[in-house]
Amino acid sequence: MNANNVTRFVAALASGAALVLTLPASAPADSGSATPVLVVIKNYAFTPATITVAPGTAVQWRNDDSASHTATAADGTFDSKNLDRGQTYTFTFAKPGT
16 A cells, blocks of 8 residues: 555544544443443444443544554544554543534
């Protein structure tokens, strides 16, 4: 994959991360949970694809792909930077959202 394709892929993946917060909920997240809600990045997809968070909910993204990925909010609220295989990023939400 050349550098331009990687850049486009990361941008597309970042848009997908924003969908975690903007699409209808498919998996509710517990409010203030001591254990973060896990979102796995595998096969170029997020699992679960959507979640609903309450204030204080921590979400952890884990990259299980061989390629680097990011988890980035469309509004810039959070940005994991590049996550290599096996790396995680955790963000605690101050506001509710889907």
